[in-house]
Amino acid sequence: xxxxxxxxxxxxxxxxxxxxxxxxxxAREHNxxxxxxxxxxxxxxxxxxxxxxxxxxLAFGTIYAEAQRRYxxxxxxxxxxxxxxxxxxxxxxxxxxxxAVALQQQRGASNARxxxxxxxxxxxxxxxMYSRAGTYPAQQPMLYAEDFSPNTPQGACPACHGLGYVYxxxxxxxxxxxxxxxxxxxxxxxxxxxxxQNLRDILVTLGYDxxxxxxxxxxxxxDWILFTEETPxxxxxxxxxSAEVRAARRRKMEPSYMGTFTGARRYVLHxxxxxxxxxxxxxxxxxxxxxxCPACHGxxxxxxxxxxxxAGLDIGDLSQMPLDQVSALLEPIAKGDFSAxxxxxxxxxxxxRRDRAERAASGRATHAAAPDVRRTSxxxxxxxxxxxxxxxxxxxRLRTLQHLGLGYLTLERATPTLSSGELQRLRLATQxxxxxxxxVYVLDEPSAGLHPADSQALxxxxxxxxxxxxxxxxxxxxxELMRRAQWLVDVGPDAGExxxxxxxxxxxxxxxxxxxxxxxxxxxxEVPAQPSRGREPSGWLVLKEIRRHNLQGVDARIPxxxxxxxxxxxxxxxxxLIAQALPELMLLHLxxxxxxxxxxxxxxxxxxxxxxxxxxxxxxxxxRLVHVDQxxxxxxxxxxxxxxxxLFDHVRKLFAATPVARRRGYGAGRFSFNxxxxxxETCEGEGFVSVELLFMPSVYAPCPTCxxxxxxxxxxxxxxxxxxxxxxxxxxxxEACDFFSEEMAVSRPLQWLREIGLGYLRLGQPATELSxxxxxxxxxxxxxxxxxxxxxxYVLDEPxxxxxxxxxxxLMVQLQRLVDMGNTVVMIEHDMRMVAxxxxxxxxxxxxxxxxxxxxATGLPQTVARASGSRTASYLAAQLA
Ligand code: ADP
Ligand code: ADP
Ligand code: ZN
Ligand code: ZN
Numbered sequence: 001x002x003x004x005x006x007x008x009x010x011x012x013x014x015x016x017x018x019x020x021x022x023x024x025x026x027a028r029e030h031n032x033x034x035x036x037x038x039x040x041x042x043x044x045x046x047x048x049x050x051x052x053x054x055x056x057x058l059a060f061g062t063i064y065a066e067a068q069r070r071y072x073x074x075x076x077x078x079x080x081x082x083x084x085x086x087x088x089x090x091x092x093x094x095x096x097x098x099x100a101v102a103l104q105q106q107r108g109a110s111n112a113r114x115x116x117x118x119x120x121x122x123x124x125x126x127x128x129m130y131s132r133a134g135t136y137p138a139q140q141p142m143l144y145a146e147d148f149s150p151n152t153p154q155g156a157c158p159a160c161h162g163l164g165y166v167y168x169x170x171x172x173x174x175x176x177x178x179x180x181x182x183x184x185x186x187x188x189x190x191x192x193x194x195x196x197q198n199l200r201d202i203l204v205t206l207g208y209d210x211x212x213x214x215x216x217x218x219x220x221x222x223d224w225i226l227f228t229e230e231t232p233x234x235x236x237x238x239x240x241x242s243a244e245v246r247a248a249r250r251r252k253m254e255p256s257y258m259g260t261f262t263g264a265r266r267y268v269l270h271x272x273x274x275x276x277x278x279x280x281x282x283x284x285x286x287x288x289x290x291x292x293c294p295a296c297h298g299x300x301x302x303x304x305x306x307x308x309x310x311a312g313l314d315i316g317d318l319s320q321m322p323l324d325q326v327s328a329l330l331e332p333i334a335k336g337d338f339s340a341x342x343x344x345x346x347x348x349x350x351x352x353r354r355d356r357a358e359r360a361a362s363g364r365a366t367h368a369a370a371p372d373v374r375r376t377s378x379x380x381x382x383x384x385x386x387x388x389x390x391x392x393x394x395x396x397r398l399r400t401l402q403h404l405g406l407g408y409l410t411l412e413r414a415t416p417t418l419s420s421g422e423l424q425r426l427r428l429a430t431q432x433x434x435x436x437x438x439x440v441y442v443l444d445e446p447s448a449g450l451h452p453a454d455s456q457a458l459x460x461x462x463x464x465x466x467x468x469x470x471x472x473x474x475x476x477x478x479x480e481l482m483r484r485a486q487w488l489v490d491v492g493p494d495a496g497e498x499x500x501x502x503x504x505x506x507x508x509x510x511x512x513x514x515x516x517x518x519x520x521x522x523x524x525x526e527v528p529a530q531p532s533r534g535r536e537p538s539g540w541l542v543l544k545e546i547r548r549h550n551l552q553g554v555d556a557r558i559p560x561x562x563x564x565x566x567x568x569x570x571x572x573x574x575x576x577l578i579a580q581a582l583p584e585l586m587l588l589h590l591x592x593x594x595x596x597x598x599x600x601x602x603x604x605x606x607x608x609x610x611x612x613x614x615x616x617x618x619x620x621x622x623x624r625l626v627h628v629d630q631x632x633x634x635x636x637x638x639x640x641x642x643x644x645x646x647l648f649d650h651v652r653k654l655f656a657a658t659p660v661a662r663r664r665g666y667g668a669g670r671f672s673f674n675x676x677x678x679x680x681e682t683c684e685g686e687g688f689v690s691v692e693l694l695f696m697p698s699v700y701a702p703c704p705t706c707x708x709x710x711x712x713x714x715x716x717x718x719x720x721x722x723x724x725x726x727x728x729x730x731x732x733x734x735e736a737c738d739f740f741s742e743e744m745a746v747s748r749p750l751q752w753l754r755e756i757g758l759g760y761l762r763l764g765q766p767a768t769e770l771s772x773x774x775x776x777x778x779x780x781x782x783x784x785x786x787x788x789x790x791x792x793x794y795v796l797d798e799p800x801x802x803x804x805x806x807x808x809x810x811l812m813v814q815l816q817r818l819v820d821m822g823n824t825v826v827m828i829e830h831d832m833r834m835v836a837x838x839x840x841x842x843x844x845x846x847x848x849x850x851x852x853x854x855x856x857a858t859g860l861p862q863t864v865a866r867a868s869g870s871r872t873a874s875y876l877a878a879q880l881a
Contacts, residue, residue, distance in 0.1 A: 020040055020041050020096075021038045021039060021041065021096055022038070022040075022063065022094065022095070022096045022097050022440070022471070023036075023037075023095040023096055024037050024038075024058070024063065024091060024093075024094050025092045025094070026092030027057075027089075027091040027092075028090040029058070029061040029065075029090045029091065030061060030500075031054050031057060031496055031497060031760070032054050032057050032062070032090075035058070035500070036502075037502045037505050038505065039063075039487065039505065040471075041096065042466065043472070043485075043486040043487050044462055044463070044466050044484070044487070045471070045473045045474065045485060045486065045487040045488070046474050046482050046488050047059045047473065047474065047475045047476070047491060048477070048482055048488060048491070048519040049491035049492040049503075050492060050495055050499070050804040050806050050807055051760075051774075051802060051804055051807045052494075052495030052757070052761070053491045053492045053494065053499035053500070053804075054492075054499050054500040055475045055489075055491050056444070057500075058491060059475050060102060060442060060444070060475070062089045062090075062091050062094070063094065063100065063442065064102050065089040066089050066091065066094050067097055067099055067100035067440065068100065070099075097440070098438055098471065099440070100441070100442055101436065101439055101441050102443075102444075103428055103431065103442070103443045103444065103446070104442075113151060114414070114415045115411065115412050115414050116323075116411050116413045116415065116418075116426060117319060117411035117412060118415075119423070119426050119430065120397065120401065120426055122394065122397055122411060125394055125397065126148075126315065126319075126394060127145040127148040127315070129310055129387070130143075130145075130148050130308050130310055130315050131144055131308075132390065133310065133383050134308040134309060134310045134315075135308065135310070135341070136307070136308050137307050140304065140308075143305060143308065147302070147305050148308075150164070150301055157295055157296035157299070157301055157303075158302060159293050159294070159295035160295065160296065160300065162300045164292065164296065164299065164300040165291060165292060165298065166292075166293050166294070167269075167288045167289065168265075168269075168289060168291070169189065169226075169264070171222065171226060173287045173289055174188060174226060174265070174268070174287050175187055175188065175214055177214075178213065178215035180214055181210060181211050181212055181213055182200055182208070182210035182214065183200065183210045186213075186214035187214075187264050188287070189264045189267070189287040190267070191267065198236070198259050199259075201236045201239075202232075202234055202260075204240065204241070204245055205234045205235060205237070205245050205259075206234060206261070207242055207246075225264065226263060226265055227263055227264075229263065231261060231262055231266075232260070232261050233258055233259065233260045233261075234258070234261070235249065235255030235257075236255055236256050236257055236258065238256040238257075267284075268284045268288060269288075271284045272285060272288065297316075298316075299320075300316065301316060310341065311329050311341050312340065312341070313329070318411070319410060319411040319412040320411075322407060322408050322410055322850065323402060323407045323408070323411070324402060324407035324408065327395055327398040327407070330391040330398075333387055334394075335388075336384075338379065338384060341379070396433070397429075397433050400433055400461075401429045403457045403460070404425045404429050404454075404458065404461055405425070405454040405457055405569065405571070406422065406426065406429065406570075406571075407848070408550075408849030408850075409426075419448075419449045419630075420448065420449070420630070420772050421445075421447075421570070421801075424446055424448070425446065425450075425458070428446060432461055432464060435465075436468075437468055437469045438470065440470070440471040440472075440473055441465055441471070441472050441473065442474075442475075443474045443475065443476075444475050445474075445475060445477060445478075445802060446458055446462070446474060447476060447477075447478040448798070448801045448802070449798060449801070450570055451567070451568065451572075451875075452480070452832065452875040453569055453871040453872070453875065454569050455480065455481075458481075459481065459484055462474070462481075477800075477802070477805065479522060479523055482508060482523055483508060483523070485508055486507065487505070488505070488506065489504070490502070490503045490504040490505075490511055490514065490517050491503065492516070492517060492518060492519070493516045493517065493518065495759060495760035496734055496759060497732070497734065497760075503516060503517045508523070511523060512524045518804060518805075522804075522806065527805070529809075529833045529834075529836050529837050529879065530812070530837050531836075531837070532861045533816075534839055534860055535561065535562040535563070535819070537839075537840070538560050539559075539561065539621045540557045540558065540559055540560065541557070541558040541560055541615065541618060541621075541793070542555070542556070542557050542558075542616040543555065543556040543557075543558065543577070543581065543585070543613060543615060544614055544616050545612065545614065546577060546581045546611065546612065546613035547611065547612030548576045548580060548612065549573065549576040550572075550573050550849050550853035551573050551581070551853045552853060553612075553613075554577065554613075554854065554855065556577065556855055557617070557858070558582070558824075558826060559824075559839070560621055560622065560824045561819070561822065562819060562824065562840055563816065563825045563838045563839045563840070564824075564825065564827070564838055564839065564841070565827055565828075565834065565838035565840070565861075566578050566826065566827065566828045566829070566842045566843075567835055567842070567864075567872040567876075568843055568852065568856070568871075568872065569845055569847065569848055569871055571848030572846075572852035572853070573852050573853040574828045574844050575797065576853075577844065578795060578797075578826060578828055579627070579797045580611065581611040582826070583625055583795055584611050585613065586625045586793065587625055589615055589619055590622075590624070590625060621791065622792070622793045624789075624792040624793070625792070626783055626794050628776055628794060628795065628797075629797050630773065630797055630798070631772075631775065632775050633767045633775045634768070635767070635768065636766075636768065637687070637688075637767070637768050638674055638685070638686070639766070639767040640729070640763065640764050640765055640766050640767055641733070641753070641761055641762070641763050641764070641765055641778060642729065642763040644767065644778060644782070645749045645753070645781070647745070647746050647749045647763075648672075648763075650746045651671075651725075651728060651740075652668040652669075652672060652725075653668050654720050654743065655670075655671045655718055655725055656668040658718055658719070658720055661718050664714075664718075666678070666715070666718065671711075671715065673685030673711060678711055678714075678715040679710060679711055679712060679715070680703060680705055680706035680710055680711055680712050681712065682704065682705035682706065683705065683706065683710070685711075686710065687702070687706065687708040688701060688702050688708060689701055706726075710764075711726055721739065723739070726764075728763065729762070729763050729764025730762060731762065731763055732759065732760055732762050732763075733753045733754055733758055733760070733762075733763065734759035734760065737751060737759070748785060749781070752781040752782075752785050753781045755781075755810075755814065756780060756781045756810070757803070757807045757810050758774065758777055758778065758781065771801075771802050772801060772802070773799075773800075776796070776797070776799055777799075777811070780796075780799070780811075780814070784814060784817075790821050790823055791822060791823065792818075792823045792824070793823070794815075794824065794825045794826070795827075798827075798829060799811055799815075799827055800829065800830075800834055805833065808834060815827070816837075819839075832872075832876050832879040835879070836861050836876060836879045836880055837861075838861060839860075840858070840859070840860065841857070841859065841860070841861050841863075841872075841876070842857075842858045843855070843857040843867065843870045843873075845871055845872075856869055856870045856871075857869075857872075861876060861880060862880060864876060
């Protein structure tokens with residue numbers, strides 16, 4: 001039973017018991033076993049334990065959730081009803097709890113318009129700097145800060161509405177193969193099936209030759225067919241030739257129907273703008289091309305805004321520069337040296353990506369317009385002061401970002417293109433500059449994506465937060481961070497049902513005595529990593545002249561039939577080479593269209609980034625490519641583990657085959673929450689409803705009708721082995737393994753999931769709730785059940801994210817198994833324990849951004865460990881010692 005109300009955060013009571021402790025009593029959230037634990041405030045505390053042991057349930061699900069609830073209650077008493085709906089963490093009491101701020105790994109999709117600048121709020125500062133302290137052309141009135149934002153109507157470039165790109169179709173995109181005739185569907189952009197045939201028949205009536213190769217039609221005709229805005233309505237005689245149509249019309253024969261013509265471009269653009277179907281939208285977006293907006297050159301702002309300069313640059317140029325460069329540019333001004341501001345130095349500071357793109361597109365060099373010295377020299381004292389102050393502010397903020405190893409990013413970089421680790425560090429940097437006092441920061445694996453060489457900055461950042469009088473609670477697997485913590489809370493011993501206990505809470509050294517702790521084994525006994533097997537490659541895949549992001553014509557050799565680890569600091573180019581260029585070129589070679597899982601942005605088709613370069617070597621030895629990335633397995637709560645792995649299909653068939661279902665005529669479809677018949681009407685099978693709130697983000701509350709079951713009453717009446725379908729979705733993989741042990745089709749994929757350490761996940765856990773690491777392991781498990789054939793190239797992106805060292809070892813066993821079966825595995829990895837076990841290592845760098853993008857060292861782990869100039873070498877050497 002719960003006390004009627006929570007104790008106030010700073011009641012006198014707890015001070016008597018132990019001042020400076022957050023005291024949790026009776027926590028039962030998820031798998032937590034009614035635990036009590038006292039955690040010191042004003043300390044760096046690491047929550048450790050294997051994946052699924054209950055660390056997040058304690059740190060986020062209990063402590064943070066409770067702090068959040070109290071906050072809601074204090075700021076918005078009217079939100080009471082809402083809090084009740086949101087659910088209260090299952091805990092008896094928490095005393096001594098300060099307000100909390102969570103920095104979680106991002107889950108689910110994020111806003112395409114959010115950028116490094118907006119997430120860090122640096123953009124607002126920079127806009128203010130341009131507005132107040134920029135140099136304006138003579139006679140131009142001063143602009144407001146919002147005039148410098150492409151996301152406001154008053155700032156956006158009128159030609160592209162602030163997108164930076166304009167979208168259009170070309171003959172080449174719509175007619176990929178001009179040797180075909182119209183009858184042979186030369187116009188690929190035409191609608192499929194009957195509608196396309198209709199357009200063709202109309203052209204017959206209009207007298208066009210539909211049997212001549214497209215390229216042999218007169219230009220005038222081709223242009224009309226593709227680009228006309230006219231929409232003539234003409235009689236159609238289905239199946240007639242041109243001559244037959246003419247004869248029929250002369251004889252006033254009744255046509256099959258009257259048809260209206262639409263030009264291909266009009267069709268594509270209209271469909272893109274108006275269709276409700278995502279599929280149609282995707283289809284037509286293939287024929288559209290984004291090109292830099294000719295008015296703003298991709299800077300997304302109206303001309304007046306771009307005419308204002310600071311340090312010689314317009315705000316668009318500044319936003320496209322690596323933060324390291326922005327900082328170097330503003331530093332003198334922050335110190336009161338205005339030569340750069342006035343004379344426009346720094347103009348040569350960098351060729352931005354778009355300059356390059358433009359140059360490539362137009363075939364000629366473009367120059368950022370030089371600032372007009374005459375206009376800027378008369379800088380008033382007042383403006384100088386403003387410029388200095390604002391530049392100081394920006395430089396100080398940038399320093400934090402640079403220190404966290406993010407200086408290679410640009411302000412305009414869209415957050416969906418960042419890794420979740422980068423995004424979390426951005427948020428951390430933002431917190432560091434806002435610097436609250438007396439709060440609990442709860443962080444989720446901040447070391448994700450960080451090379452050991454970058455980690456020091458993270459440790460410093462956490463120390464800074466703590467030093468300012470905050471509590472820093474971190475869910476983390478990084479052993480080094482555990483060693484540095486003042487306090488460890490070890491949860492376990494295993495995952496799910498077999499976890500949820502507090503094995504230890506105290507100074508790190510004391511964990512040594514805890515025999516059942518997996519963390520203790522790794523932290524102290526240093527469980528030796530399996531030595532590299534040094535397998536002989538069965539061949540070499542060669543990447544030649546690769547160009548993408550910071551890779552400028554890189555050649556790389558990837559050994560086949562072995563396990564390769566790719567290392568390098570954050571931003572060095574690992575993903576560009578291994579997770580992007582390699583799969584893209586390989587899929588192209590295998591005859592697939594490039595992987596396009598980019599969601600079509602509502603504004604326009606994705607500007608497809610392309611890779612320069614080609615493959616060579618034993619390309620044909622690879623028959624299949626599987627990219628196991630950390631992207632969500634689905635973007636809506638409608639997809640989950642069970643649907644993704646396909647096992648739900650079998651489960652639904654089992655339910656449909658029960659006598660009750662057969663009597664009532666329920667097919668397998670009835671048991672899908674995506675089908676109207678079987679699901680709950682109120683929430684349409686979502687299990688929850690969203691509650692819109694004034695002034696606050698909308699929140700999700702369990703559906704009042706089905707209470708999260710997702711199905712309607714009638715469907716839930718059907719039982720298989722005594723459980724209804726909603727109860728099955730509530731089961732963990734582990735439970736389901738036993739429950740379905742007789743049903744091979746269901747239990748086989750479940751066993752793989754269990755072996756890869758995901759036994760604690762529930763079958764119906766929405767895809768949007770899974771971490772990137774969990775999504776990656778689900779993909780891997782799904783892959784393992786069909787991996788027997790060999791000759792597959794597996795590409796993995798930091799597979800140990802979210803994994804305890806013990807889980808990582810388990811994963812390594814599976815990866816080695818894939819290689820033993822004749823496959824190739826290439827993984828981007830920061831955990832030197834994993835890298836040491838690889839057969840081959842490719843180290844990229846040496847630095848980030850422009851200071852990286854080269855192969856620094858390649859070879860056996862022991863070879864790379866000795867390489868000079870590699871920032872990986874010493875860390876790898878330490879692991880091999
Ligand atoms: P960790 O952070 O140690 O990896 P979690 O706290 O995320 O572990 O999970 C602990 C247990 O709680 C697991 O068995 C997991 O499946 C379960 N769990 C996690 N989130 C939920 C949820 N939203 N609803 C029910 N069970 C959950
Ligand atoms: P790593 O995987 O080693 O962390 P990345 O390949 O992600 O490095 O990045 C290498 C460089 O390319 C960095 O300077 C990064 O900012 C840049 N970059 C990566 N992705 C994009 C993108 N989508 N748009 C622009 N620049 C990018
Ligand atoms: Zn524009
Ligand atoms: Zn419902």
